[in-house]
Amino acid sequence: MEERVQRFSLEERVAHWCHAVFTVLLLATGLSLYLPLLSAEIGNREILRSIHLLSAVGFILLPATALFRNREPLLKDVKRLETWEAEDFEWLMRSARNLLGSKLELPAQGKFTVGMKLNSVFTLTITIWLSVTGALILLNEMKPLQLQLAESAVFLHDLITFILIPVLLGHIAFALLYPEALRGMILGHVSAEYARKRHAKWVEGKQSDSSSIF
Amino acid sequence: MSEIGRTFGRRLFIMLNLASAALLLGHRAFKDAMLHPDELSISPKSVGMFRIYSVTSEMPKFDPKRWRLEVTGLVENPLFLGYPELLALKAIKQVSDFRCVTGWKVTNVLWEGVSVKTLLEKCGALKTARFVNFYSADGEYMDSLTLEQALAEDTLLAYRLKSLPLSREQGAPLRLVVPKMYGYKGVKWVNKIELTDALTLGYWEERGYSANAYLR
Numbered sequence: 001m002e003e004r005v006q007r008f009s010l011e012e013r014v015a016h017w018c019h020a021v022f023t024v025l026l027l028a029t030g031l032s033l034y035l036p037l038l039s040a041e042i043g044n045r046e047i048l049r050s051i052h053l054l055s056a057v058g059f060i061l062l063p064a065t066a067l068f069r070n071r072e073p074l075l076k077d078v079k080r081l082e083t084w085e086a087e088d089f090e091w092l093m094r095s096a097r098n099l100l101g102s103k104l105e106l107p108a109q110g111k112f113t114v115g116m117k118l119n120s121v122f123t124l125t126i127t128i129w130l131s132v133t134g135a136l137i138l139l140n141e142m143k144p145l146q147l148q149l150a151e152s153a154v155f156l157h158d159l160i161t162f163i164l165i166p167v168l169l170g171h172i173a174f175a176l177l178y179p180e181a182l183r184g185m186i187l188g189h190v191s192a193e194y195a196r197k198r199h200a201k202w203v204e205g206k207q208s209d210s211s212s213i214f
Numbered sequence: 215m216s217e218i219g220r221t222f223g224r225r226l227f228i229m230l231n232l233a234s235a236a237l238l239l240g241h242r243a244f245k246d247a248m249l250h251p252d253e254l255s256i257s258p259k260s261v262g263m264f265r266i267y268s269v270t271s272e273m274p275k276f277d278p279k280r281w282r283l284e285v286t287g288l289v290e291n292p293l294f295l296g297y298p299e300l301l302a303l304k305a306i307k308q309v310s311d312f313r314c315v316t317g318w319k320v321t322n323v324l325w326e327g328v329s330v331k332t333l334l335e336k337c338g339a340l341k342t343a344r345f346v347n348f349y350s351a352d353g354e355y356m357d358s359l360t361l362e363q364a365l366a367e368d369t370l371l372a373y374r375l376k377s378l379p380l381s382r383e384q385g386a387p388l389r390l391v392v393p394k395m396y397g398y399k400g401v402k403w404v405n406k407i408e409l410t411d412a413l414t415l416g417y418w419e420e421r422g423y424s425a426n427a428y429l430r
Contacts, residue, residue, distance in 0.1 A: 036266040040383045043268040046421065082223030089219070117223055125230040133238065141315050142422050144396070144430045148242040154317025156238050 003192035005203065007111075007184040009073040015063035016185055019127075022059035023168065026052060026130075030161060056134055060127070080111050081120045087201070088114050108200035119171060126164050133157040262320035264312070266383045267397075269417060274351035274403040276386040283388065287347075287409035290338035297387060300373065303328045303336075308370055310393035312400075313429055325391050327372035330364045333407070342411045348390050349406035357401050357416030358425075359392065361409070368393050371404060395427035 008016075029052040032038045033045065042048065067074045087107035091114050094104040112120070136153035139145060175182040180194040195203045278297045285293040295303075307326045313319040330346070339361060346364040349356045363369065370391040373380055380386040385402025392399045398418045419425045 034265060036264065036383065040266040040268065040273065043271045043273065045267050045269050082221060082227075084219045084222035086219065088222075118226075121223055121226045121230065125227060125234065128231065129234045129238075137317055140317060143424065144315060147313070147430060149238075150315075150317040151319065152238050152241045155241050156234065157317075159237070160234075 004189040005192050005195040005206065006189050007195075008188050009070055010188065011066045011070040012073060012077070013185060013188055015066040018058060018062035018066065022055045022062070023164075025055040026059060027161070027164070027168070029055065034158065034161075053138070056131070060131055077111070081117050084114075084117065085110065085201075088117070109198065109202070110205075111199055111202040113198070115174065119167065122163075122167055126160055126167070129156060129160050130164075133160070261322065262312075262318065264320055264384070265314065265316075265318060267314075268352070268383075268402075269354050270352040272352075273382055274405075276382065276403075278387070281387060281405065283405055283407070285333055285337045285407045285409075287407075288340040288343035288411060289334075289409055290340060291336075293333065293337045300328065300388070304332055306370065308368060308372075308391070308393070310368065310391070312391075312393075312397055315396040315398055315423065315427070324376050325370055325372040326374035326377070327370050327388070327391070329367065330369045330371055330390075330407075331367065333371065334365065334409075339409055343409040345410045345413050347408045347410060347414050348401040348404050349408070350385075350401050351403040351405040355401060355403075355417045356414070357390075357399050357419070358410075358414050359399070363392070363395075366392075366394075392427075394429060396429065398423060399427045 029048045032042050032048050033052065039045070087109070090107050091109065094102070094106055095114075098104055098106075133153040133156045136145065136149065137157060140150040140153070144150065175185075178194075178198070180190050181198070184190040192203070281297050283293070283295045283300060285295075305326055306329055307324065309322055309324050311319055311321045312323050334346070344361055345358050346361060347356055347358045359369065368391075371388050372391045373388050375381075375384055380389060385400075385404070388404045389402040390400050390404055398416070413425070415425060416423075
């Protein structure tokens, strides 16, 4: 039987997929409300706006609730995500040079690759500022704020959305490029072979913890 | 491991958040600093993109032969105007900013049409009339103004935008323009105006928006 390595807790996976589903819903309804070509074709502004607002609640509350239920794995992963080893900086430098034509060997990575660490920072920042600016826009609709603040909120909300699109597409592309990584986020575990190849430093550190390799 | 490496992710996170906060608080000041006021006064240019809002699944289609505007309710002489008759009324031009309550705006928009005052003078408002309701041909949207707001010189029923007839998305053939108020008062596809003695809440006002839509 194939050896498997536990990668994500149930709560982390629920949080990820809730966030993912609501991000797609927010993006679809947001673009339909924003782009004249789509909004003129679809109409139904009140329905789209309601779905957008409800999705925003799910986008924040459901992942937060899931993660709050089991904080230990989350806190460990947060620590891993915010920590950059010397190998991570080296990985970044060598990858940049590889893009320019070099063929340098990349250092072994921990549980999260440099790309995943960058993505986590972007995602968290984007989530916070979409929520803040979205709340300001909603507040302005109900009880108009100072004009400049409302204008700035909609400017930042739009700007972040257009930054989010390539980041999200890149994230999906990597998930499809590495199906075992995607399986890890669905099932919670990955093959030991994949883990050794892509996250060698992490696997090394797990050897002492036999319960996480099965 | 170095101190920087141990908290690099956190530092990156803080920097991105500070940059976002600076954009939120400083983007308008930056934009203002980039625009030279003299240039604006010499050649006012329309800046910004209209977003298209519609509450129904299909926007009304305009047929110039069949279209009618009715002005009824508390008036001495109800009016029923065809499109050519509307165009024959005294036209006025107006340049004003269009501001949406969702935060976007288009500056220096050139509108052309008939002032609501001209229409109301033609039909004669009764003394009991206090409010003016504007209805959209989509059958769903409406909004209202007080009689005083409707009679203001800059309250316009526009049929041209930037020197072109209104497009279907912009409310062809007729939309209300109230420059001192947020855009949700600007009913599109207007085909009926009714004078009443009691306030009727508009489409979005029934859903939480303020009936007082004056810009802040």
